[in-house]
Amino acid sequence: MTDRDARFRLADWFLKWRQPLRKFLIGKGTVPTSDLDDVAQEVFLRLMRYDRTELIEHPQAYLYKMASNVAAEWAIRGRYQRSREPDWVAALAADDHSDNVEDQAGQIELQDEIERALVTLTPQQRQVLKLQFYSGLNRAEIADRTGLTERSVKRALMKSYERLRHRLDTERFAKVSHARVSHGRE
């Protein structure tokens, strides 16, 4: 029963935050290296303070929870520090149907960016990613369909993520730097 309630709450959360999630993932809303590193630094300190045996139970959940707490706390602090910025508060309150032209443009920009990054992978890496994300296959099934071993499938996934991480970061960082210079911010 508790599990069931928890699930419904999570579903509510999901609906509530869909719009910000999309904004987070579009090109200009991505986290520049320095900010993400700041969040990571604070999360790292909290991880050190936390009981190790508890962390081991659900390490990923704790990691995400801490990171989201840090980010939320900073956002609240930021709200009081930046009184001239009601736009993004309004944007967060807006529902799913309020997609404006800028959101759509940002979405297209993100899709372009991911596409450019994916093209730099080997055909085999792309195939493995497509089978996972588009066709919804698990690793054993991907191995079955491609004739690769499961080990090779895992290897292809690791290499793809690593490559995409550098590729997407380079693009985003260049864009964010440009924006900062344009506006003379921080």
Next chain:
Amino acid sequence: MDASDRRRRAAEEAAEWWVRLQEHVSSAEREQYVDWLRESPVHVAEMLRIVQVHGALAQFERWTKLPAEASNEPEAKVVSLTPEDNSLTPPANHPKHTTYRSLLVWAVAASLVIIVGLSALFALSARGQIIETQRGERREVALSDGSVVQVDPETRLTVNYESQSRRVTLERGRALFHVAKNPERPFFVRADGTTVRAVGTAFAVEQASNSVVVTVAEGKVAVLTAHQSLRVDQPETVAPSGTASPKTLITVHAASTSAPQVTGRASRPTVAETSIGAAGEILLTANEQVTVGGSGTTEGVREVDSRRELAWADGRLIFENDSVEHAVHEFNRYNRIQLTVTDTALARRPISGVFSASDPDSFVAFLQTVAAVRVTRDAAAGITIHELESSH
């Protein structure tokens, strides 16, 4: 080792951990992982970046547009595939950028909350929620994302929700899915060797004796065979029907792009001529149905009346020149009281009509009006229908 080497190494390890953590990991491995995270803030930062990459991939919509054998192709070619997209890219110095820092911090919080939530969900249901119905039992189940499944009798399915996808495995029977729209988290239904993919639509999947039937009630969907999906890096040609590999992958998603309409009832495979989209998909719209055989072949797209085809979900049984034997079989699936027909001539007799699935008595009464039959009722044996000699 300088800072950038350390970061590169950390990124490599983070990617490795991410891939390992997607599977079941032992307590010893989780221990190693926590220790690795607590070694350096760089490790934490790189792990968060890998999460971002995963989020981006889960959002990606152009898998079918990816170039063939393109590892050495110039990027310009890719850009040229979507020229209209570039014209919409906003200038980098758009005024709204002034707010991006605040926005992104909120957004990080929000997206991480979602991931926490979804990973918790996944933890709760690591082995999946099992929905099973017995003979005579129908159920309607609301899933945690707002999707609804109507489950026919003698059906068994498993629901597994993960952060990037919603998966249902139909082990037997049939079910109608009303999928809550969420492009970032596709909905997959697997039956035998067939997978149906949806984003937000209503469709039914039936696992028949040696085939899987997919019927679309609402929205547009696309079907992709495994034969085609295996060729993601090949030129996008259409496989002639009948040459598909033993397992067929059906991919159904709500397509926003225009789908060539299929008209008429196909008695032979017509897939290749009628409805192949750019990516080699068979596109289905509402009121269309496709059957995937055990050998992976399809009989082509059929135009159907989905309300009639899916009437079972509303508890109605519709017969149109179906045999009495078939009707009795259907009634028996929905009820505890079992019907038996003793006479083969009567069993083969065609009938038409609309009945309430939970009311076998009305069917018996109907039979009595169209044929001379004698009905006996027995608490143990149910209702037995005999044809009278005089009816010949």
